[in-house]
Ligand SMILES: Cc1cc2nc3c(=O)[nH]c(=O)nc-3n(C[C@H](O)[C@H](O)[C@H](O)COP(=O)(O)OP(=O)(O)OC[C@H]3O[C@@H](n4cnc5c(N)ncnc54)[C@H](O)[C@@H]3O)c2cc1C
């Protein structure tokens with residue numbers, strides 16, 4: 260994004276707020292706080308890019324969009340970090356995300372009350388609703404005129420085009436009597452203009468969303484909230500890796516310490532919003548021994564169950580064309596025959612060739628000539644996948660390893676073991692997706708085990724002994740520290756996380772500004 264004309268602040272000036280990280284958590288609140296007249300500086304570890312010239316439809320050349328510093332992975336089902344896990348750069352993980360934006364299901368926010376398992380959120384769906392609506396309007400969400408699972412919901416734009424995997428999922432679900440619909444997608448399906456940022460052009464159906472959208476049709480923070488923030492006088496400093504904090508005698512943060520290349524720098528500030536994601540946020544807190552009187556920092560790390568099912572069709576699917584995940588069903592958010600707590604969303608899938616090759620090698624165990632032979636089927640294959648609840652567990656935990664990474668800080672060590680609930684949910688989902696794919700006409704169906712998203716580690720709550728931040732994201736221990744990113748989720752929810760992160764981000768900013776929450780459309 261163009262940073263040429265942004266306002267700049269002196270490091271010796273005490274700015275009102277430093278925001279660490281410019282992804283889904285950091286960007287909306289940066290814009291809100293700057294619009295309220297506060298002086299705001301964002302420190303972002305990664306580079307600033309020009310989408311038109313620096314994003315390429317090539318997976319290998321897009322690897323620099325990912326956070327590739329090593330993370331040590333342990334537990335019974337260790338997570339695959341690196342490529343395809345979390346992002347770096349001005350815009351954070353939204354540069355390469357899939358932009359699939361379901362809202363949380365109200366039942367998932369009180370899963371513990373409902374089932375005795377998991378964790379309740381310290382807020383209700385009605386607290387989130389006005390923010391969901393505001394975010395959807397601002398970032399330009401395309402979706403159906405009538406959302407089958409919520410009669411009151413209206414999306415600002417008509418659905419994106421259905422590609423062949425989307426058509427197949429609709430056919431398979433119809434044959435089984437399962438409701439399926441165009442999904443909520445943060446991709447503008449028509450020219451879209453909202454106040455304060457440049458107008459956006461519609462999706463060209465190139466299919467390379469995960470490599471960074473070159474025309475800005477896909478929502479990422481660098482085409483939405485970050486330019487809005489710059490317009491209101493915020494400054495964004497790319498290539499600025501935060502590693503420490505200065506504090507006064509009362510424990511309040513007075514300055515943020517960061518490195519630009521080899522140069523050590525320091526920004527004085529009155530408050531900090533830490534929005535570095537569910538791995539880097541707890542790492543920074545643990546390294547600096549900050550905000551952890553509860554002992555909860557790093558605990559309850561989780562990731563969505565994200566199993567996929569793939570099959571071969573007898574007609575060309577060409578799944579590299581079009582927005583990849585156009586269709587959703589929410590019928591499995593509470594399946595009637597479930598032997599597990601929570602549920603899952605199902606979406607249609609298309610992936611581009613190299614990603615698919617990696618998945619085939621891993622999922623089918625193919626190598627060499629056998630792999631190449633199978634890859635010849637690329638144009639005839641398509642998939643569906645889930646985003647499923649994964650229960651929080653104290654044992655699934657991020658700590659600091661003895662090794663250091665390129666930043667000079669201890670590498671995060673993440674132990675993750677899926678539990679019985681996840682295993683049961685996965686069994687149910689695989690059986691369901693197989694049925695849908697068989698009904699859609701797929702043969703030679705196979706399953707790819709995977710997880711998605713980094714969640715938890717600094718959960719929000721009302722009890723300072725059991726949570727790191729309050730229900731608005733404010734640290735119980737350090738009053739001028741706020742956390743707003745994937746780390747504050749008390750449980751994973753079935754929904755993909757980013758829309759909820761953005762909603763929480765605006766809500767945190769309103770609380771910081773001591774403003775009342777907006778009213779949801781249709782509410783008094
Ligand atoms: C391949 C992929 C596809 C996805 N698709 C979807 C989807 O379709 N729908 C959905 O809802 N979610 C999706 N997600 C998840 C979504 O992108 C994340 O949940 C969301 O962006 C997380 O927001 P965040 O603010 O927690 O972190 P991020 O967006 O990752 O932002 C954190 C930022 O902090 C910066 N940072 C970290 N440490 C430091 C430091 N020490 N100093 C300075 N800066 C630092 C990072 O560089 C990064 O820019 C996807 C994720 C991936 C990896």
Ligand code: SF4
Pocket residue numbers: 446461462463464465466467468469471472473474475476477581582583
């Ligand atoms: S498919 Fe559409 S949203 Fe995705 S990268 Fe291409 S133009 Fe952008």
